[in-house]
Amino acid sequence: MKVKINEELCIACGACEGICPDVFKLEGDVSKVLVDEIPPEFEDEVIEAAEGCPSQAIEVEK
Numbered sequence: 001m002k003v004k005i006n007e008e009l010c011i012a013c014g015a016c017e018g019i020c021p022d023v024f025k026l027e028g029d030v031s032k033v034l035v036d037e038i039p040p041e042f043e044d045e046v047i048e049a050a051e052g053c054p055s056q057a058i059e060v061e062k
Contacts, residue, residue, distance in 0.1 A: 001061065003023065003046050004033060004059050005024075006058075006059060009056060009057035016053060020048075023045070023046055046058075
């Protein structure tokens with residue numbers, strides 16, 4: 001699984017980092033993905049973060 005942030009949609013609310021700080025980190029005005037490939041133990045949290053993103057800026061690729 002891979003994930004990316006659409007920086008044009010990201011509003012830097014921090015919800016993704018709050019849900020999965022091992023994968024997401026706020027840097028300035030956008031969130032960044034810290035890993036290239038999502039480890040299996042974080043997949044559920046990444047999906048939760050994507051579903052909970054208020055601006056729908058998180059794109060999950062399975």
